[in-house]
Amino acid sequence: MTAPALATAAAAAEAEDLEASLERRFPPPEAYSHLAGDDWPEEPPVAADRDAQRRFGRELLGPIFLQFCRRLHLAGVGFEDRGARLLFVARGGLRLGLLYRLWCERTGTTPVLPMGELAISRVAAAKGCLVHDFVGIAPTLVREFGAGSLGYMLRCLLRGRGIDLPDVLAHTPVTIGSFAAVYEADDALGRAVRAYFAEQATALARYLDELLDDIATPVLVDSGWTGGTQALLMRHFPQWDWHGLYFGRWDYGRGPAPHFGHIFGVSVDSLEPFANAPGQALFAYHHLIEDPLEIAAPSVEGYRLLPDGRGVPDGLPIDPAVLEPGADDAMFQGILEHFRSPAGAADFLAVERRADAAYRRLRRMILWPRKEDLPGMQVRPRSADFGRSLTVPVLLRLPDASMKRRLKSVGAALWKPGQMLIAFPRLAHFVNGGSYLLRRIPFAGRHVDAVLRRGTGLARRVLRRLVR
Numbered sequence: 001m002t003a004p005a006l007a008t009a010a011a012a013a014e015a016e017d018l019e020a021s022l023e024r025r026f027p028p029p030e031a032y033s034h035l036a037g038d039d040w041p042e043e044p045p046v047a048a049d050r051d052a053q054r055r056f057g058r059e060l061l062g063p064i065f066l067q068f069c070r071r072l073h074l075a076g077v078g079f080e081d082r083g084a085r086l087l088f089v090a091r092g093g094l095r096l097g098l099l100y101r102l103w104c105e106r107t108g109t110t111p112v113l114p115m116g117e118l119a120i121s122r123v124a125a126a127k128g129c130l131v132h133d134f135v136g137i138a139p140t141l142v143r144e145f146g147a148g149s150l151g152y153m154l155r156c157l158l159r160g161r162g163i164d165l166p167d168v169l170a171h172t173p174v175t176i177g178s179f180a181a182v183y184e185a186d187d188a189l190g191r192a193v194r195a196y197f198a199e200q201a202t203a204l205a206r207y208l209d210e211l212l213d214d215i216a217t218p219v220l221v222d223s224g225w226t227g228g229t230q231a232l233l234m235r236h237f238p239q240w241d242w243h244g245l246y247f248g249r250w251d252y253g254r255g256p257a258p259h260f261g262h263i264f265g266v267s268v269d270s271l272e273p274f275a276n277a278p279g280q281a282l283f284a285y286h287h288l289i290e291d292p293l294e295i296a297a298p299s300v301e302g303y304r305l306l307p308d309g310r311g312v313p314d315g316l317p318i319d320p321a322v323l324e325p326g327a328d329d330a331m332f333q334g335i336l337e338h339f340r341s342p343a344g345a346a347d348f349l350a351v352e353r354r355a356d357a358a359y360r361r362l363r364r365m366i367l368w369p370r371k372e373d374l375p376g377m378q379v380r381p382r383s384a385d386f387g388r389s390l391t392v393p394v395l396l397r398l399p400d401a402s403m404k405r406r407l408k409s410v411g412a413a414l415w416k417p418g419q420m421l422i423a424f425p426r427l428a429h430f431v432n433g434g435s436y437l438l439r440r441i442p443f444a445g446r447h448v449d450a451v452l453r454r455g456t457g458l459a460r461r462v463l464r465r466l467v468r
Contacts, residue, residue: 018162025168026151042411045375045376045397045422050330052376057334060358060365061292063343064279065335066248067355068096068267069347071222075266076112082241086111087118088227090300090318092293096247096330097399099339100221101132101147106344119313123252124300125232127157128204130197132236134183137468138176145174145390150182154193159301163192188190200260203303208237217241223290225250225265225283234259244298248457250283278356281363283416288366291379292332295322326378368436369418371425382414395419 044110077084088097093118099189104111130137151169158165166189172178182191212218215271217240220230224246234242242262249265251257268279300313325332338344339410342353364372374395382392395418396409406423413419417435 001329009284018164019160022155022165025167026149026155026165028152029148039399040393040412041397041399042393043397044393045395046374046378049375050376053330053378054334054337056376057292057331058337058341060362061288061331061336062335063351063358064267064362065099065341066103067351069100070351071103071266073098073109073112074095075264076219079113079217079219079243079441083214084113084219084243085215086113086115086219086221086245089116089220090117090119090313091292091297093220093296094295094318094323095234095293096221096223099335102336102339103344105162106339113219116211117273118218119207119300119318120229120233121300122229122232123157123199124204124302124313125229127197127200127302128230128366129195129236130203131201134180136235137232138179138183142174142176142179146318148174150174150178153179155323156180158193158196161196163196165190172421191445199284199298200302203305205237206305206309207303207313208233208240208311210310212240215240217243218246220246221405222246223286223293224248225286226257226265229257230263231257231259234454247289248282248286250286265273276441278359281359281366284417285366285377287379287382287414288331288362292329292335295327298320331379363439364436367417367439368414368429368432369421374418374421377415377418388441395422398423423452 011110024381062114072086076084088094088100095366097115097117100111101115118388126137126140130141133404141153141157145156149170151165151167154165154169169182174342182190183197184190217439220227220242222244224244225248227244227246227249230242230244244263245266246263246270247266248270249260249263250270251260268277269281270280295318296316298315300315302314303311304314305311325336343350346354361387365377369377379394381394392414393394394414396413398405398409409423410419413422417428417432424431
């Protein structure tokens with residue numbers, strides 16, 4: 001082996017040792033999860049049934065995604081003659097692209113707009129925009145890592161870049177001030193951190209320049225829901241007219257953000273006049289949409305510059321084979337079965353009728369589930385964002401039957417009506433049923449969530465004092 005090769009191998013080994021050292025010194029904090037401090041068993045309370053999940057995907061999610069593809073095509077008509085391109089966003093958007101192409105093939109439809117892919121994520125966009133707006137972007141990163149240490153946050157953000165971190169950061173709280181102190185410091189670490197984020201900004205800009213060279217209107221396609229990544233791109237790359245056609249648009253009760261005028265919920269939308277529309281039950285369990293779109297590939301966490309000056313995403317290209325369903329993708333298998341059945345080539349009226357029936361049935365199953373619904377409606381544990389160090393189960397097994405633990409489990413579970421059935425099997429029918437019926441009253445459904453939030457908060461405070 002030549003001297004340069006030996007030097008390269010030694011540098012790689014040294015970087016590998018540094019990464020291992022950083023992982024030991026800055027492990028993910030136990031509190032980096034809404035399940036922190038509780039010994040929730042890892043196994044779910046109800047075993048998932050793959051046959052039931054496949055039927056669920058075929059009979060309910062299949063018609064819903066088929067309707068999405070038809071509506072996506074119609075929405076694309078509005079962008080004709082605007083230099084637009086549909087960009088399916090990695091990762092979840094890639095399977096939406098697979099479904100859209102399959103729909104076009106089954107129906108003999110020619111796509112209105114040219115199609116491509118955009119490899120980005122919220123963390124990658126935030127890292128690429130930080131140098132332009134530290135004050136505006138830093139709170140996003142701090143909020144995600146607020147339960148951990150500054151050392152853990154920097155380890156995740158700077159992963160694989162060979163930047164050592166002092167041990168004192170393992171005990172430094174994550175605040176905007178502590179992050180700014182490191183970022184703005186006139187020392188070796190501060191310069192290295194600033195150089196890294198400057199490289200991210202350059203690499204992201206060059207990646208977009210090459211990808212969007214002949215495009216005036218990038219139209220992003222993904223699951224949604226608030227378009228936070230698109231908001232960053234709109235603010236820092238205004239030379240393009242960004243738009244988003246997402247499965248759903250959801251304001252989380254905070255009111256529409258300024259960029260909401262550029263995003264559209266193709267299938268469900270929280271800004272409709274009727275906030276109790278059947279499809280909006282998905283906002284109580286939107287993981288039913290996200291999980292089938294998950295692929296076995298890492299998220300884009302940043303960008304790098306090639307020797308020729310081009311910017312490319314880390315961890316790409318993604319193997320197209322991962323878009324097809326794997327062994328644990330029972331719901332997505334069912335969705336593809338529906339697309340490939342005679343229903344996949346049906347006329348638009350039949351598609352709308354099946355989707356409407358599926359949404360109405362799904363509303364009852366999400367908001368007022370029965371015990372027999374649970375095995376087919378469970379999705380895989382969700383990843384903790386950014387660091388991706390922890391997994392969050394959708395439903396929680398109760399380690400004991402105490403009232404305190406039952407109440408906490410409902411608050412911590414991602415699918416609360418489902419967890420209500422686990423924690424309070426008798427009371428759940430009245431609570432979930434009452435909520436379900438209230439949502440069906442015209443013009444009243446929009447107030448249910450706000451009332452439940454206030455009432456649940458008061459009940460928790462009262463019961464917390466009783467069960468101490």
